[in-house]
Amino acid sequence: EAGVAQSPRYKIIEKRQSVAFWCNPISGHATLYWYQQILGQGPKLLIQFQNNGVVDDSQLPKDRFSAERLKGVDSTLKIQPAKLEDSAVYLCASSLAGGGAADTQYFGPGTRLTVL
Amino acid sequence: AQSVAQPEDQVNVAEGNPLTVKCTYSVSGNPYLFWYVQYPNRGLQFLLKYITGDNLVKGSYGFEAEFNKSQTSFHLKKPSALVSDSALYFCAVRDEGGGFKTIFGAGTRLFVKA
Numbered sequence: 541e542a543g544v545a546q547s548p549r550y551k552i553i554e555k556r557q558s559v560a561f562w563c564n565p566i567s568g569h570a571t572l573y574w575y576q577q578i579l580g581q582g583p584k585l586l587i588q589f590q591n592n593g594v595v596d597d598s599q600l601p602k603d604r605f606s607a608e609r610l611k612g613v614d615s616t617l618k619i620q621p622a623k624l625e626d627s628a629v630y631l632c633a634s635s636l637a638g639g640g641a642a643d644t645q646y647f648g649p650g651t652r653l654t655v656l
Numbered sequence: 657a658q659s660v661a662q663p664e665d666q667v668n669v670a671e672g673n674p675l676t677v678k679c680t681y682s683v684s685g686n687p688y689l690f691w692y693v694q695y696p697n698r699g700l701q702f703l704l705k706y707i708t709g710d711n712l713v714k715g716s717y718g719f720e721a722e723f724n725k726s727q728t729s730f731h732l733k734k735p736s737a738l739v740s741d742s743a744l745y746f747c748a749v750r751d752e753g754g755g756f757k758t759i760f761g762a763g764t765r766l767f768v769k770a
Contacts, residue, residue, distance in 0.1 A: 542698070546668075546699075549697075559657030568696065579763055580762070580763075581763075582660075582746050582748075582761050582762050582763055583700070583746075583760050584760070585757055585758065595753040596757060598757065618659075626770070631699055632701075633700075634659060640751060640756055641752065641756055642703075642705070642707045643756075644690075644702050644705060645702070645758065647692075647699035647700040647701070648699050649697070649698055649699045650698075650699050656732065
């Protein structure tokens with residue numbers, strides 16, 4: 541079974557530029573998550589989709605971050621404009637069911653973003 | 657509010673010795689607990705989870721974890737450490753009161769010395 545795919549793996553941009561990350565979840569997984577992992581910290585949920593609907597985006601900085609999951613499969617996370625504090629690893633994860641208590645999340649390799 | 661604490665930034669153990677990575681949690685309802693491992697430049701890999709039932713949970717690569725409700729802990733253990741176990745370990749918790757949002761600890765780096 542193929543895992544969660546993410547691209548690019550690394551990205552370096554100047555502050556105020558825009559950037560986009562792509563995620564392809566495990567086939568058949570209904571729920572997709574984007575996490576931000578700042579160096580030295582655990583992952584923090586940015587947004588959760590179930591199929592193509594948003595379940596939770598309470599921690600997404602909506603003035604600069606946006607995400608979409610068209611057709612309930614692939615997803616794109618965008619930052620515009622980027623700030624220095626956005627430097628982090630952006631992890632995508634997917635799970636089979638609806639994100640309930642027992643649902644196991646499977647993570648992609650992440651995209652390491654450096655904002656200069 | 658839900659929270660997870662991993663009190664040790666780093667754990668050092670000799671190969672062949674038992675290892676323990678500590679985790680305590682705070683939730684308002686019944687906890688659902690997870691351990692993940694992260695190798696350099698890789699995403700998080702699922703190790704094991706506690707949902708209900710037996711307090712001792714067995715997972716991948718010989719790891720196990722013990723749920724202790726009275727101490728609100730979920731420590732990760734392995735009877736005999738391998739050098740290849742050296743990695744970053746994350747404890748995570750989820751509960752109904754938090755909308756089943758997964759809250760991760762800050763992580764514990766495990767070094768296993770040959």
